[in-house]
Amino acid sequence: MLFNSVEYLIFLPIVFICYWFFLQSDLRLRNLFIVAVSYFFYGYWDTRFLSLIVLSSVVDFSIGLQMGKTDDAGLRKRLLWLSLLVNLGILGFFKYFNFFVGSFIDLFNTFGVSLEASTLKIILPVGISFYTFQTLSYTIDVYRKKIEPTKDWIAFFAFVSFFPQLVAGPIERASQLLPQFSKRHQFDIQEAKNGLRQILWGLFKKVVIADNCATLVNEIFANYETQPTPILILGAVYFAFQIYCDFSGYSDIAIGTARLFGFKLMRNFAYPYFSRDIAEFWRRWHISLSTWFRDYLYIPLGGSRVSSQWLVVRNVAAIFIVSGFWHGANWTFIFWGALNALYFLPLILGNMNRRNIDIVAKDTWLPSLREFLGILVTFALTCFAWIFFRAESLTHAFGYISQMAEMSFNLSEIDIVDNAKVLFLIAGLLTIEWFNRRKEYPFENSTLPVAVRWIIYIIFIIFILANGENNDTFIYFQF
Numbered sequence: 001m002l003f004n005s006v007e008y009l010i011f012l013p014i015v016f017i018c019y020w021f022f023l024q025s026d027l028r029l030r031n032l033f034i035v036a037v038s039y040f041f042y043g044y045w046d047t048r049f050l051s052l053i054v055l056s057s058v059v060d061f062s063i064g065l066q067m068g069k070t071d072d073a074g075l076r077k078r079l080l081w082l083s084l085l086v087n088l089g090i091l092g093f094f095k096y097f098n099f100f101v102g103s104f105i106d107l108f109n110t111f112g113v114s115l116e117a118s119t120l121k122i123i124l125p126v127g128i129s130f131y132t133f134q135t136l137s138y139t140i141d142v143y144r145k146k147i148e149p150t151k152d153w154i155a156f157f158a159f160v161s162f163f164p165q166l167v168a169g170p171i172e173r174a175s176q177l178l179p180q181f182s183k184r185h186q187f188d189i190q191e192a193k194n195g196l197r198q199i200l201w202g203l204f205k206k207v208v209i210a211d212n213c214a215t216l217v218n219e220i221f222a223n224y225e226t227q228p229t230p231i232l233i234l235g236a237v238y239f240a241f242q243i244y245c246d247f248s249g250y251s252d253i254a255i256g257t258a259r260l261f262g263f264k265l266m267r268n269f270a271y272p273y274f275s276r277d278i279a280e281f282w283r284r285w286h287i288s289l290s291t292w293f294r295d296y297l298y299i300p301l302g303g304s305r306v307s308s309q310w311l312v313v314r315n316v317a318a319i320f321i322v323s324g325f326w327h328g329a330n331w332t333f334i335f336w337g338a339l340n341a342l343y344f345l346p347l348i349l350g351n352m353n354r355r356n357i358d359i360v361a362k363d364t365w366l367p368s369l370r371e372f373l374g375i376l377v378t379f380a381l382t383c384f385a386w387i388f389f390r391a392e393s394l395t396h397a398f399g400y401i402s403q404m405a406e407m408s409f410n411l412s413e414i415d416i417v418d419n420a421k422v423l424f425l426i427a428g429l430l431t432i433e434w435f436n437r438r439k440e441y442p443f444e445n446s447t448l449p450v451a452v453r454w455i456i457y458i459i460f461i462i463f464i465l466a467n468g469e470n471n472d473t474f475i476y477f478q479f
Helices: 006-022 027-043 047-068 073-110 128-143 153-161 174-182 189-222 229-260 278-284 287-298 309-327 331-349 369-390 394-404 416-435 450-466
Strands: none
Touching: 006 027, 006 229, 027 047, 027 153, 027 174, 047 073, 047 128, 047 153, 073 128, 128 153, 128 174, 128 287, 153 174, 189 229, 189 416, 189 450, 229 369, 229 394, 229 416, 278 287, 278 331, 278 369, 287 309, 309 331, 331 369, 331 394, 369 394
């Protein structure tokens, strides 16, 4: 079920009313209700893959219980490996089987050995990368004795399947979200209002900005061979805002929806395109995944506190390449990850990766010249990397870049109106976010008069309704 669909517009109020008005007395019944509606939400797309969520939940709940019953280090490690094998095995099969078979055949073809193999027609279950990492965080943290295993299977199943963030995050930690299913939430009208405001902002970014960018991005990338250099540059810029507004829009809707039910989800984006270097960008982009890889891969490998710079290089390369591979079974994602590792390495090797911790232009309205140039360079590097993320293959990506380097400026057949519209929307987005960069999202804790706020809300709703015919799926559903 899509957040930007009529079905969800009907689904959400019904769930809200049932949760707050008919299930106040019994906490376990509330959690069971959340499991049921979450499974309905997910199964609305394809009921067959509900079995995978149930399997992951049963396996990791059982493994957590067994870990809690023993102090035997060897047994605990074997239980952890069982969780990793089951969850990553399912993820690997559905997401990477065809990729490995195809790559194996291509490898032999390069040596003149012709192989033929029919790959399975495997459908990628929506959200499998997200809920797999979420449930793995539980077993890893139980193994590390950072949290106690839960004995409440209903709460655990609700934690794994919680519908606002089930299919595209944020990827929550058990230590943060699971305890919230063990407390009786009281309705907070202010939090509900904040949730609705954040949902509105997320829908605006998705429906108005992302989907309008997508129309031009699809056209430019599909016909790059005939496009002039300025349009190809704009294509990369448009995709940068498409993927940002699409994904951060989903996160805002998810966080806002959770707030309606009294739950607090982690922030997933913090205005990443105002970053002054790549290290800051990755602290502000897809925060739940970046911190997941930091805590469960980078730090266990030794992080930057290792005996040689070579090991630092290895650890940085590992986290970015694995992150790229997490995004999809295509060499383009691996190249995208490796490219970001190359961007990041000079900063960490020069011990400059934490020089931009505070918010940009913290005490002023405008950035300094140095900050402004840092933002421009970081955005340019990011847009260049996004070409590989968006391209269908490495050949497509390098062809796009090669055509961009042709320095062609024939703009006679360019649709000025559509490009001007999208550039206007992007400029409006950047202006709104810049003047609200100290907030989690622009509508948060507004001090404007009530009448002015409602005029703004109505304008945004009109924009959303006027652009609602696209109804595009979210980009990160494929990951």
